[in-house]
Amino acid sequence: MKTRTKTSDELKQTVKEKYAEISEQSRDKNATSCCGSSCGCDTVDYSVFADDYSKMEGYNADADLGLGCGLPTEYAHISEGDTVVDLGSGAGNDCFVARQETGESGRVIGLDMTEKMIAKAQKNAAKIGFENVEFVLGDIEDMPLEDDLADVVVSNCVLNLVPDKDLAFAETHRIIKPGGHFSISDVVIRGELPSALKEDAEMYAGCVSGAIDIDTYLDIIAEAGFINIKIQKSKPIQLPDEILASYMDEKEIESFRNSETGIYSITVYAEKPA
Amino acid sequence: MTRELYKKLCCPVDKHDLEINIFTKTEEGEIIEALLTCPQCHRYFPVIYGIPILIPDEYRDEGLEKPMLKKWGFELHEGDGNNERRLLKE
Numbered sequence: 001m002k003t004r005t006k007t008s009d010e011l012k013q014t015v016k017e018k019y020a021e022i023s024e025q026s027r028d029k030n031a032t033s034c035c036g037s038s039c040g041c042d043t044v045d046y047s048v049f050a051d052d053y054s055k056m057e058g059y060n061a062d063a064d065l066g067l068g069c070g071l072p073t074e075y076a077h078i079s080e081g082d083t084v085v086d087l088g089s090g091a092g093n094d095c096f097v098a099r100q101e102t103g104e105s106g107r108v109i110g111l112d113m114t115e116k117m118i119a120k121a122q123k124n125a126a127k128i129g130f131e132n133v134e135f136v137l138g139d140i141e142d143m144p145l146e147d148d149l150a151d152v153v154v155s156n157c158v159l160n161l162v163p164d165k166d167l168a169f170a171e172t173h174r175i176i177k178p179g180g181h182f183s184i185s186d187v188v189i190r191g192e193l194p195s196a197l198k199e200d201a202e203m204y205a206g207c208v209s210g211a212i213d214i215d216t217y218l219d220i221i222a223e224a225g226f227i228n229i230k231i232q233k234s235k236p237i238q239l240p241d242e243i244l245a246s247y248m249d250e251k252e253i254e255s256f257r258n259s260e261t262g263i264y265s266i267t268v269y270a271e272k273p274a
Numbered sequence: 275m276t277r278e279l280y281k282k283l284c285c286p287v288d289k290h291d292l293e294i295n296i297f298t299k300t301e302e303g304e305i306i307e308a309l310l311t312c313p314q315c316h317r318y319f320p321v322i323y324g325i326p327i328l329i330p331d332e333y334r335d336e337g338l339e340k341p342m343l344k345k346w347g348f349e350l351h352e353g354d355g356n357n358e359r360r361l362l363k364e
Binding site: 134 | 323
């Protein structure tokens with residue numbers, strides 16, 4: 001059996017508590033950041049991570065807490081009848097969008113480790129009347145799902161919050177059918193972020209300090225056994241000076257802005273060999 | 275939880291298929307309350323409000339589960355704190 005460090009358990013607990021709190025809030029409040037982290041400043045628009053879902057089919061306003069960093073479902077190539085698993089399904093937004101593509105003959109399973117999020121998602125599913133969208137309270141590092149069950153796995157701005165990414169992608173590989181694929185939106189780092197910024201627990205829940213280097217990220221995916229790994233979308237995230245000022249002085253901010261170093265929202269696609 | 279979903283679940287720890295004891299279901303056959311057990315590691319996992327609770331030991335909420343188990347006629351095995359596996363009294 002695998003062992004976990006205390007630190008990663010503590011981080012997971014922090015994330016879990018943070019999200020339980022967020023699930024009680026509305027979209028407008030959460031649009032302040034990718035994962036609903038409050039930055040203590042209400043005058044700046046921090047909706048730097050959230051792409052616009054509201055025009056997509058299957059969109060349900062109650063299920064959208066404004067927490068995503070991409071549109072994995074748009075790039076996920078979901079076909080009618082597919083079984084789709086959403087890792088970190090939250091209030092179910094991506095599941096409902098995916099359900100539009102699988103149709104009645106398909107199946108969507110949302111996995112999340114926060115009770116309140118799952119309860120909210122289930123309530124939303126009942127309201128919309130989707131019987132083939134179901135939710136499971138479970139951990140991405142120890143998925144309670146059978147081998148080879150998913151045609152497609154999607155995940156939106158969640159894996160960066162998982163302490164053991166090797167395990168997360170190994171588990172993702174295990175549950176995907178041979179020949180199946182994933183499309184995952186996530187936050188990654190290019191270059192070296194100042195350690196104070198990275199270590200801050202509040203920023204962790206705000207998607208940043210759990211994020212890892214992009215090359216390491218892609219290596220982990222390859223190590224897990226995936227092939228045809230493609231970055232479908234990449235978008236640099238501009239953090240406002242107000243945020244950076246908590247971690248750096250003016251000179252450091254300037255050199256940070258002029259460097260390649262930064263936080264990127266990416267959507268990655270990869271296949272499990274047939 | 276539908277029967278179809280149940281068939282796709284497994285023990286999060288050893289990935290063994292789970293056995294099921296159904297206590298409440300709707301007319302349409304949706305499972306509302308049930309107890310899932312792993313025949314290999316003997317952990318139990320409840321289904322409450324139709325949601326299968328399959329998170330690892332350390333995140334489980336005893337306060338939520340205990341009354342349900344009692345209602346279903348089960349008792350928790352008293353363990354040794356932190357590394358306690360979720361087991362039922364025989």
